[in-house]
Amino acid sequence: MPDNCYRCMIVHARIADLRGQRERADWWFSRAADAAPSIPFAYNSWGQALLARGDADGAIAKFTVANQKGPHFADPLEGWGEALMAKKQPDAALAKFTEADKYAPNWGRLHLKWGEALEYAGRKNEAQKQFGQAAKLDLSAADKAELARQGQSKV
Secondary structure (H helix, E strand, O other): OOOOEEEEEHHHHHHHHHOHHHHHHHHHHHEEEEEEEOHHHHHHHHHHHHHHHHOHHHHHHHHHHHHHHHOOOOOHHHOOOOOOHOOOOHHHHHHHHHHOOOOOOOHHHHHHHHHHHHHHHHOHHHHHHHHHHHHHHOOHHHHHHHHHHHHOOOO
């Protein structure tokens, strides 16, 4: 019998999504969301999966719900900003990154994506400041590689 714990359902969904089993992933995400409808994590993870699939609008819908469930949780705001960037809306993305910064000012990925949005918007000097801030913070290996592509390195 499948595990019924909330976190386990999200992990099942993420694994299914990584395997390319989108319908199964969505089933697990929806099951987790139904099991704990007032908690934002399933919606946020679902939004991340949809964004990775290239469904920016679907991702924004899930990030919106996650933000409603956890208004002081920076992750959905950062994801929402990334989805807006995927839709080529840097100004709207910048607003989401600024909002997320209130709750997670020392999050390296947030500053990296913020810098990318600023650069896309043509604000190169401000972008370099965000990249510099990101370089001072913890980043995943993938984010470090992305930062290096931006001409920055981990300090």
